[in-house]
Amino acid sequence: MAAKKRSSSKKKKRSKPKxxxxxxxxxxxxxxxxxxxxxxxxxxxxxxxxxxLEFSKSKQKSFKVGILNITGHxxxxxxxxxxxxxxxxxxxxxxxxxxxxxxxxxxxxxxxxLALQYPELGKYKKYLRTGSSDVVSSIIPILVTVTxxxxxxxxxKFTLFGFGFFFEFLPLKKISQIFVWISGSIFLTxxxxxxxxxxxxxxxxWPSTTPGQPGRKIMSLTKVMRIIKMxxxxxxxxxxxxxxxxxxxxxxxxxxxxxxxxxxxxxxxQTVLTRYPSGSxxxxxxxxxxxxxxxxxxTTGGGPGVGLGAFVSVAGLTNDTLANLAAHELVHMLGVAxxxxxxxxTEPKGIKKHSSTSNNLxxxxxxxxxxNLNLAQCFKMANSPFxxxxxxICIYRPDE
Numbered sequence: 166m167a168a169k170k171r172s173s174s175k176k177k178k179r180s181k182p183k184x185x186x187x188x189x190x191x192x193x194x195x196x197x198x199x200x201x202x203x204x205x206x207x208x209x210x211x212x213x214x215x216x217x218l219e220f221s222k223s224k225q226k227s228f229k230v231g232i233l234n235i236t237g238h239x240x241x242x243x244x245x246x247x248x249x250x251x252x253x254x255x256x257x258x259x260x261x262x263x264x265x266x267x268x269x270x271x272x273x274x275x276x277x278x279l280a281l282q283y284p285e286l287g288k289y290k291k292y293l294r295t296g297s298s299d300v301v302s303s304i305i306p307i308l309v310t311v312t313x314x315x316x317x318x319x320x321x322k323f324t325l326f327g328f329g330f331f332f333e334f335l336p337l338k339k340i341s342q343i344f345v346w347i348s349g350s351i352f353l354t355x356x357x358x359x360x361x362x363x364x365x366x367x368x369x370x371w372p373s374t375t376p377g378q379p380g381r382k383i384m385s386l387t388k389v390m391r392i393i394k395m396x397x398x399x400x401x402x403x404x405x406x407x408x409x410x411x412x413x414x415x416x417x418x419x420x421x422x423x424x425x426x427x428x429x430x431x432x433x434x435q436t437v438l439t440r441y442p443s444g445s446x447x448x449x450x451x452x453x454x455x456x457x458x459x460x461x462x463x464t465t466g467g468g469p470g471v472g473l474g475a476f477v478s479v480a481g482l483t484n485d486t487l488a489n490l491a492a493h494e495l496v497h498m499l500g501v502a503x504x505x506x507x508x509x510x511t512e513p514k515g516i517k518k519h520s521s522t523s524n525n526l527x528x529x530x531x532x533x534x535x536x537n538l539n540l541a542q543c544f545k546m547a548n549s550p551f552x553x554x555x556x557x558i559c560i561y562r563p564d565e
Contacts, residue, residue, distance in 0.1 A: 185218040185228070185351040186358055187323055188554060189235060196349070198237045198254070200334070201342040208244070208340075210237030210252060212347065215554045217357065217547075218323075221263050226317075230260040230277060231357075232547045249283035254345075255548035256280070257308055259541070266317045275313050279329075280306035281343075282550070294504065303503045307334065309343055317351075324348040359402035359555040360409045360547055362499070363446035364393070366416035369425040369453060379420035383427050383453045384479055389416045395488035396495065399526065399536045407543035408559035409552070411495065414446070427453035447498050447551055448474030449491065461490045463497035473498070489536060493526055496538070499546040502527045516541050 189196045191211035198210040214235035221227040235254040244250075257280040264275045282304050286292040292305045313327035327345040334340035366389060370380040393413050397403075401410040419425055455462060455478035463475040475494035479487060497503060504517040508529040512518045515527035522528065524535045527542065546552070 183220055183222075183355050184231070184357055185220065185321075185323070185353050186554070187216045187218070187347070187349050187351045189214050189216070189347065189349065191238065196347045197345075198235075198252075199344040199346075200340050201344065203341045208248065209240040211240055212237050212345075214254075215358075216325075216347070218351065226266040227263040228266070229263050230256065230275075232256065232544070233277070233279070234548050234550075234552055236550065247285055249285050252281060252283045253550040254279050254281055255306075255550075256544075257306070259544055264315070266315075273315055275315060276310060277313065277327075278308060278310050280548075281309055282306035303500075307331070311343065311345060313345070321351050321353065322348070323351045354558065356558045357408055359557045359559045360407075360552045361412050361555045362409060362495070362549075362551050363553070364411050364413040364495075365446040365448045366393075366413050367425055367448065367450045368416055368418045369427045369451060370418060370420070371427050371453070379418075379424065380427075382418050384451060386416060388484070389451065392484060392487050392491060395484060396492045399488065399492045400496075400538075402555070402557060402559040406538045407546055409499070409543075409546055410555065413449075425450060425452060428456070445551065445553075447495065449495065450474060450476045451479055452476060453480050454478055461494045463494040489526070492536070496527060496542070496546060499549040499551060501542050501545045514539055514541050516545055 189212050191213040196212040198212055200208040200210075202208075212235050215232070216230065216235075217232040218228040219231040221229075233254065233256045237252045237254065239248065239250045257278045260275075260277060262275070264273065266273070284304070286304045286307070292307070294303045294305055309329045309331055311327040311329035313325045315323070315325050317323045325345065325347040327343075329343045331340055331343065368389060369383050371383060373380040390413070393411055396411055400407050402408050455476055460478045460482070461476060464473065475491070475498050477487060477490045477494060482490070502515050502517065502519050508519060510518050511521035511529065513521050515522065515525050519529040520527040522537075524537045526536050526538050528535050
């Protein structure tokens with residue numbers, strides 16, 4: 166008689182949380198960044214945004230900082246002329262060191278190189294990377310190394326207090342030190358949270374054939390939304406690679422004096438963007454013919470009043486190609502591949518320059534259906550000032 170198989174009494178091990186997210190709410194928690202002048206004067210910024218921690222697989226209490234995406238809003242009402250009212254802090258490069266959390270109430274040290282940027286930096290040539298017809302113009306951030314004391318309690322209360330020294334802080338050269346205070350409860354999860362980018366979409370019209378009546382739209386509302394859905398299949402949280410969801414408002418088709426012409430000279434891009442400031446959103450403009458032999462163009466601005474946006478030329482292109490073009494330009498807007506001298510200036514991973522890898526989205530020959538992105542490109546995007554945190558979970562991550 167065959168022996169009966171014993172049922173296993175072992176319980177399945179629960180998967181350990183791999184990630185933790187600390188959400189900064191300036192209205193609730195009082196996170197602050199303080200700039201100190203050589204004369205001892207203090208300027209306070211309330212902070213909002215998020216920090217993501219990634220835990221070691223082998224040591225649960227060891228982590229590295231995955232994403233640091235923080236916006237600061239100046240508190241003082243009486244401020245020196247040109248003092249930036251809004252600033253943005255992010256990691257300049259990925260944190261590759263795992264930091265060990267000690268017992269409760271013990272503080273440990275970690276060092277991070279942060280990128281600090283604000284629109285006023287675009288006034289200074291040394292902090293403005295000037296683009297050409299096929300290269301994005303962008304602000305070069307100030308880099309500052311901040312040493313943080315950190316601690317995490319058994320109930321997941323996480324605290325960071327950091328300080329660093331500036332070599333230069335324009336326009337106020339007298340600013341010498343930075344202090345950062347962050348404290349709050351972290352959410353432990355097996356997956357990352359999705360990120361979101363607000364889109365403000367404008368669509369050009371054909372020249373009017375009837376006096377007093379607007380020209381026809383160069384593409385329908387249905388087609389525009391289909392293109393954005395396809396862009397999200399490349400980038401977003403359910404199907405895409407970088408956990409970045411493009412969230413459009415209702416696309417508009419301006420008329421009258423505000424209408425965007427279907428045949429659009431490249432030199433007019435800044436005029437349109439200045440006319441349609443979108444605040445914390447990226448402006449995405451569809452035209453029939455961009456001119457200059459380009460199918461797409463992005464500009465990340467060069468100072469106060471200079472527009473921020475991406476342009477896509479639709480003439481004779483399929484939906485697949487338009488989605489590839491739009492995704493390529495939007496990834497530029499999120500800070501990826503903006504440092505090249507020209508379109509042919511490339512590197513394999515496509516982080517600072519266009520990618521030389523044939524299947525990468527940031528290859529200079531857009532519209533080629535190469536939609537792949539790597540983890541380093543996703544990291545760069547997630548640190549953009551345009552990124553906001555969503556409550557939904559993202560499962561997919563690209564391989565290196």
